[in-house]
Amino acid sequence: MKISIMAMISQLSGGMIGTIGIFFATLLFSLPLGLLVAFGRMSKIKIIQWIAKVYISIMRGTPLMLQLMVVYFGPYYIFKIQISASYRLGAVLIAFAINYAAYFAEIYRGGIESMPVGQYEAAGLLGYSKGQTFFRIIFPQVIKRILPSVTNEVITLVKDTSLAFAIAYAEMFTTAKQIASAQTSIIPLMAAGIFYYIFNLVVAVVMESLEKKLNYYK
Amino acid sequence: MSLLEINHIKKSFDGVEVLKDISLKVNEGEVLAIIGPSGSGKSTLLRCATDLEIPDGGEIHYKGRFGLVFQNFNLFPHFSVMKNITDAPLKVQKRGKEEVLKEARALLKKMGLEDKENAYPYQLSGGQQQRVSIARALAMNPQILFFDEPTSALDPELTGEILKVIKDLASENMTMVIVTHEMNFAKHVADHIIFMDKGVIAEQGTPEEVFSSDNTRMKEFLGKLSKEQ
Ligand SMILES: Nc1ncnc2c1ncn2[C@@H]1O[C@H](COP(=O)(O)OP(=O)(O)OP(=O)(O)O)[C@@H](O)[C@H]1O
Ligand SMILES: [Mg+2]
Numbered sequence: 001m002k003i004s005i006m007a008m009i010s011q012l013s014g015g016m017i018g019t020i021g022i023f024f025a026t027l028l029f030s031l032p033l034g035l036l037v038a039f040g041r042m043s044k045i046k047i048i049q050w051i052a053k054v055y056i057s058i059m060r061g062t063p064l065m066l067q068l069m070v071v072y073f074g075p076y077y078i079f080k081i082q083i084s085a086s087y088r089l090g091a092v093l094i095a096f097a098i099n100y101a102a103y104f105a106e107i108y109r110g111g112i113e114s115m116p117v118g119q120y121e122a123a124g125l126l127g128y129s130k131g132q133t134f135f136r137i138i139f140p141q142v143i144k145r146i147l148p149s150v151t152n153e154v155i156t157l158v159k160d161t162s163l164a165f166a167i168a169y170a171e172m173f174t175t176a177k178q179i180a181s182a183q184t185s186i187i188p189l190m191a192a193g194i195f196y197y198i199f200n201l202v203v204a205v206v207m208e209s210l211e212k213k214l215n216y217y218k
Numbered sequence: 219m220s221l222l223e224i225n226h227i228k229k230s231f232d233g234v235e236v237l238k239d240i241s242l243k244v245n246e247g248e249v250l251a252i253i254g255p256s257g258s259g260k261s262t263l264l265r266c267a268t269d270l271e272i273p274d275g276g277e278i279h280y281k282g283r284f285g286l287v288f289q290n291f292n293l294f295p296h297f298s299v300m301k302n303i304t305d306a307p308l309k310v311q312k313r314g315k316e317e318v319l320k321e322a323r324a325l326l327k328k329m330g331l332e333d334k335e336n337a338y339p340y341q342l343s344g345g346q347q348q349r350v351s352i353a354r355a356l357a358m359n360p361q362i363l364f365f366d367e368p369t370s371a372l373d374p375e376l377t378g379e380i381l382k383v384i385k386d387l388a389s390e391n392m393t394m395v396i397v398t399h400e401m402n403f404a405k406h407v408a409d410h411i412i413f414m415d416k417g418v419i420a421e422q423g424t425p426e427e428v429f430s431s432d433n434t435r436m437k438e439f440l441g442k443l444s445k446e447q
Contacts (some may be wrong), residue, residue: 122294123294124269125269125285126285127310128306218338
């Protein structure tokens, strides 16, 4: 049964919400988790440093699509736990968060290690605690330094959300593909393409204005 | 009363002894200048005295708080001038906002920076940045203020304004330890001068004593300086 373009769009909008949801939830979890992993990676305790290193290397060295499938099917294949369809979203979020955390961890680490030691020394002499030094003095400057690299990751994330189709989560790409084959029409795929493109334009504008906002100092 | 007492400290880097058994005392209201050739261990001594380095041996005793003014300022670039000065008194010492602001404005006035409280460090000249960093250190009400070559990162025409600020502090009886290459300044402002060479105190005393010393290394050092100028 052929449906109208309007009907297509209304079906696609469900996928759109799925994609936007994955996008924001991934950032919400992976940005703090990445910082934690970066601390682990820079830890003086060798074993913690090693665990973080292996974690980052696996997350960056294997395909996200494969990680998604392991997270989704793993509980059943390994532990014979019956997985419900509602676990799909959970699996997507877990896989994306732990994958992106690894990338963000390396970005944070680069930023933190680029900070001049004089900033720590000045803060220490003024009596700031370690936590105050990090969160008041170091981290705000790190954010400014790493923002361009973060922007790159965030733009990649917009496109990566489409990988959730691997476990048939109803985000934009999965939905568009389903409608396209049912209707033998290219329009849903084009619409999806336009959606990703506009999404990324918005992301670019937002990140640029964030960078501008941080330009009040050098 | 001595505010700082350093007894027999030693420090090595990678097996090279940079400080060899250094002892000194700084009394309240006294200005101590530390001079000496490059690599003689002046900065290392100051860094040990301010807890930035841990000496390999010996002991350091203080009375009260100390502050340090760095050669390259190390201001916090993301904080305005005002926040650079007030943040630690507010967040570390947890003093009242009104009192801290009032004191900071007085310090800025003293440093000739009344109109710069909302500026960011990158908008200031080197001399202005150094004055902010002195104000930042003073805002913590230290009993001793350490300076490590406070003018060496500055253009010669900006050196004077910093030396003037330090001179004013000296006339208010601020206790200070100053590593400097400005011999005239040391001569006129210091109560006591230590000449360091190769990790030891090779000569010390009042400016008159040190500058008229027969110590060959001291003479050699002064000779080199006068040739440079
Ligand atoms: N962190 C460090 N690691 C290794 N060597 C160091 C370190 N800090 C200082 N040194 C060495 O210790 C010696 C003394 O250095 P220091 O900076 O104390 O000299 P200085 O008298 O302050 O010289 P300048 O007048 O050039 O500032 C130098 O040979 C220097 O290379
Ligand atoms: Mg030095």
